[in-house]
Amino acid sequence: MSKPSKLSERRVEPVKPAAAGASRRADRSAERRAAIVQAAMDEFIARGFAATRLDDVAKRAGVAKGTIYLHFKDKESMFEELIRTAIVPFVGRLAAPPPAGGSVRDMVEALARMFLQEIAGTRRADLVRLIIAEGPRFPSIADFYYREVVSRGLAAMRALIQLAITRGEIREPKLAQHPQLMIAPMMVAVIWKSLFERHAPLDAEAMLQTHLDLIFGARRPT
Amino acid sequence: MSKPSKLSERRVEPVKPAAAGASRRADRSAERRAAIVQAAMDEFIARGFAATRLDDVAKRAGVAKGTIYLHFKDKESMFEELIRTAIVPFVGRLAAPPPAGGSVRDMVEALARMFLQEIAGTRRADLVRLIIAEGPRFPSIADFYYREVVSRGLAAMRALIQLAITRGEIREPKLAQHPQLMIAPMMVAVIWKSLFERHAPLDAEAMLQTHLDLIFGARRPT
DNA sequence: TTACAATGACTGACTAGTCAGTCATAATTG
DNA sequence: CAATTATGACTGACTAGTCAGTCATTGTAA
Numbered sequence: 139m140s141k142p143s144k145l146s147e148r149r150v151e152p153v154k155p156a157a158a159g160a161s162r163r164a165d166r167s168a169e170r171r172a173a174i175v176q177a178a179m180d181e182f183i184a185r186g187f188a189a190t191r192l193d194d195v196a197k198r199a200g201v202a203k204g205t206i207y208l209h210f211k212d213k214e215s216m217f218e219e220l221i222r223t224a225i226v227p228f229v230g231r232l233a234a235p236p237p238a239g240g241s242v243r244d245m246v247e248a249l250a251r252m253f254l255q256e257i258a259g260t261r262r263a264d265l266v267r268l269i270i271a272e273g274p275r276f277p278s279i280a281d282f283y284y285r286e287v288v289s290r291g292l293a294a295m296r297a298l299i300q301l302a303i304t305r306g307e308i309r310e311p312k313l314a315q316h317p318q319l320m321i322a323p324m325m326v327a328v329i330w331k332s333l334f335e336r337h338a339p340l341d342a343e344a345m346l347q348t349h350l351d352l353i354f355g356a357r358r359p360t
Numbered sequence: 361m362s363k364p365s366k367l368s369e370r371r372v373e374p375v376k377p378a379a380a381g382a383s384r385r386a387d388r389s390a391e392r393r394a395a396i397v398q399a400a401m402d403e404f405i406a407r408g409f410a411a412t413r414l415d416d417v418a419k420r421a422g423v424a425k426g427t428i429y430l431h432f433k434d435k436e437s438m439f440e441e442l443i444r445t446a447i448v449p450f451v452g453r454l455a456a457p458p459p460a461g462g463s464v465r466d467m468v469e470a471l472a473r474m475f476l477q478e479i480a481g482t483r484r485a486d487l488v489r490l491i492i493a494e495g496p497r498f499p500s501i502a503d504f505y506y507r508e509v510v511s512r513g514l515a516a517m518r519a520l521i522q523l524a525i526t527r528g529e530i531r532e533p534k535l536a537q538h539p540q541l542m543i544a545p546m547m548v549a550v551i552w553k554s555l556f557e558r559h560a561p562l563d564a565e566a567m568l569q570t571h572l573d574l575i576f577g578a579r580r581p582t
Numbered sequence: 583t584t585a586c587a588a589t590g591a592c593t594g595a596c597t598a599g600t601c602a603g604t605c606a607t608a609a610t611t612g
Numbered sequence: 613c614a615a616t617t618a619t620g621a622c623t624g625a626c627t628a629g630t631c632a633g634t635c636a637t638t639g640t641a642a
Contacts, residue, residue: 162637162638163589163590163591163636163637163638166591166637167591167592170591170592185410185497186408186409186410186493186494186497187408187411188407188408188409188410188411189409189410189497191626191627191628192627192628192629193626193627193628201592201593202592202593202594203593203594203628203629204591204592204593204594204629204630204631205591205592205593206629207628207629207630208590208591208592212628212629213628213629264496267492267493267496269555270489270492270493270551270554270555271408271489271492271493271494272408272493273554273555274406274486274489274554274555275407275408275411280555280556281559283555284555284556284559284560285559288556289559289560309578310570310573310574310578312566312569312570312573313570313574315566315570316566316567316570316571318545318548318552318562318567319545319567319570319571319574321548322544322545322547322548323540323541323544325544325547325548325551326540326543326544326547326548329492329547330540332492332495332496333491333492333495333496333502333505333506334502334506334510337502337503337506337507337510337511338506338511340540344534344537344538345538345540345541347534348532348534348535348537348538348541349538349541351532351534352532352535352541352574352575353574356531356532385610385611385612385616385617388617389617392618413600413601413602414601414602414603415601415602418620423618423619424618424619424620425602425603425619425620426603426604426605426618426619426620427617427618427619428603429602429603429604430617430618434602434603435602435603
């Protein structure tokens, strides 16, 4: 947090670059922090916030419990910071891929496919579930998630829908008022994978295609 | 679970119906049990399983902590039994309303509206969220939920879709393979209400209409 | 370059507190 | 009165967070 780690860089390796593995103090500290973050993520996903023991996190990270408190104020702020850190990478993605040249359907399909590959069927799916689970108890997380992911994602989706409407690819103009409808099957896929996959595996790809057919019209009407 | 609670019913009021307020032993016991169930539900929804204190449940139910253990084996089985108890009423509903005479769209719309009124916008929405949250840690609950609600609900929905397809109300035959698509907006509505309602209220009714228009075709194409 | 001093990351035993579950006692009922 | 039901003080296991002490790394002096 308020670590002036810059100080350790003002001199650029006076001596001994130490072969290959970085062994400088700041590096090790960063490594440990990363290990804690990783371990904590695993534990929180597996047990939820309240049931996670920091002793277990420390053990899994290969670190003493006290070390956790060198990096985080307490369990709660660790949790919050963790989620934030994990979400940030996606904020980039949401804005990054500039609309390709093809049809809107192709763009939406590409987005959805990316979502399915990168989220559903990944540990990140459980992260989404974790946010759903703990959101009401951590309003700041729900706020952050809404601001950084949901509202942006929906805005982007709305723009795509509007484009599709002007191009005539989508006939239902009201859809622009409910971009959630575009996302809904993805959310269901994520939840399904977490809860029911072993009861009945879900072919999210096929479901997606059907969904797109409903919205854009079947590719071959008969 | 293995509680033969039926025993309390074998005799039907031997004597003294006791004016108005029931005060017979079994009745009081049932009342207390109901109070505990209610209180526990509130606490579990508000805090999740691990963070819920039985002291709080007892206090809220107006009962001593020991009393809880007269009705439930332990916290965990109380939680499981609770969820089961809360879900059962819906199993009936899912099978109960026999297909009305109107169009399939009307039937689906009626079902969805019932869902929105009785689940989304109710404390029950949080129950769904609770199941999503704790499901992975309580496989028996996920199993039960899948068996009693999800699989039945999807089967019913699939039947309706098939009917609509044969009647020509729905053009997309693949939809029968993915009844989840029919439900998806409802799930999103439930989650939205729990997490984001204060950021951006969701008009679930309007969203439902748009969704139905996508599936059944807009009522007025232009 | 080498010896010594300062730093602060790291440790883990410890404290203070929490909470599920128990049980001796009290209250109620028939 | 005996039997049943309810109570809540109590126990013991468990855990978030602390802190005095250690020691590898870094800085400085000779």
